[in-house]
């Protein structure tokens with residue numbers, strides 16, 4: 001609901017360091033998440049702790065510091081880079097005397113902002129309802145008046161008026177609608193299978209450059225931006241590659257992130273299932289990101305959750321223009337393509353990728369995929 005963000009949202013951000021090795025990256029990611037949600041950051045408050053305080057997460061000293069800052073800056077919102085329990089949320093709301101949201105709510109909000117398709121909107125609403133239902137008690141009572149505020153988009157504004165039964169009914173209804181869409185998708189997929197199309201899905205961490213690569217390959221014009229979760233809906237396009245008979249359909253998908261809210265994975269199951277049914281995955285990695293290894297692990301973890309861990313993968317090391325890396329293909333000792341260095345932005349290395357796709361299309365049996373692949377002439 002982009003139209004609901006007329007006034008800029010300002011907030012104080014809170015990020016606590018519990019000694020995790022990826023803390024710096026997580027903090028950077030948090031800032032980008034806030035920016036992606038359209039938040040104007042008034043201040044970033046940091047601190048070190050051994051473990052979360054059960055009552056207020058941040059501990060009483062930090063909460064005092066925060067309260068003073070919130071008052072001084074007249075901050076209408078505080079966002080935590082962590083997941084808060086309903087009790088913590090309630091205690092913090094009381095102590096800070098302002099609205100408080102956690103990382104999951106922030107991500108859900110970005111999703112609500114970005115959902116374009118009917119299915120995407122239903123999925124986001126379902127995830128929001130499930131999440132908020134478990135946390136009704138932690139919500140600030142004035143949320144009803146803050147309809148345009150971050151964290152209150154989507155079903156948030158009407159939630160407090162709904163009793164639990166109505167809420168459950170809505171969840172059942174949403175599930176039914178999504179199930180119908182899923183069946184429809186299956187029918188489409190069957191006809192696509194019959195027409196012997198090679199389906200290739202672009203997957204990867206958010207902001208890795210998936211949509212830029214998709215546009216580069218298909219000459220499409222899907223939204224690509226330096227934002228987290230710029231893409232929410234799966235887009236598919238036919239890809240023409242010279243030589244060979246079989247057709248290729250390429251899909252751009254939603255990006256993954258560490259600590260992806262659990263309900264979100266469930267809500268996006270049907271879209272992600274599409275990924276799980278692909279013949280080949282192009283796993284796009286921001287080669288320039290110091291956390292690229294852990295980002296790849298995170299992506300593979302989600303792929304496993306949706307049953308896509310056995311699909312052949314080509315790793316795409318993207319953004320080589322930023323590092324001055326050479327474009328090219330890396331193969332293993334059997335000649336199987338492991339990874340390709342390229343720049344979706346400048347186009348360097350794209351020819352190598354097109355050649356790799358043609359190779360996979362025309363001689364899939366020469367690749368040693370983890371699961372038996374159905375040759376096109378099967």
Ligand SMILES: Nc1nc2c(ncn2[C@@H]2O[C@H](COP(=O)(O)OP(=O)(O)OP(=O)(O)O)[C@@H](O)[C@H]2O)c(=O)[nH]1
Nearest residue numbers: 207208209210211212224225229230231255344345
């Ligand atoms: N320098 C450089 N920047 C790139 C390259 N590819 C993508 N980008 C930039 O990276 C940012 C993210 O690109 P997207 O294509 O939107 O990334 P995405 O993986 O689709 O992101 P989400 O949809 O948000 O998950 C944009 O600012 C792109 O311009 C590249 O090869 N080189």
Ligand SMILES: [Mg+2]
Nearest residue numbers: 210211230231
């Ligand atoms: Mg994208």
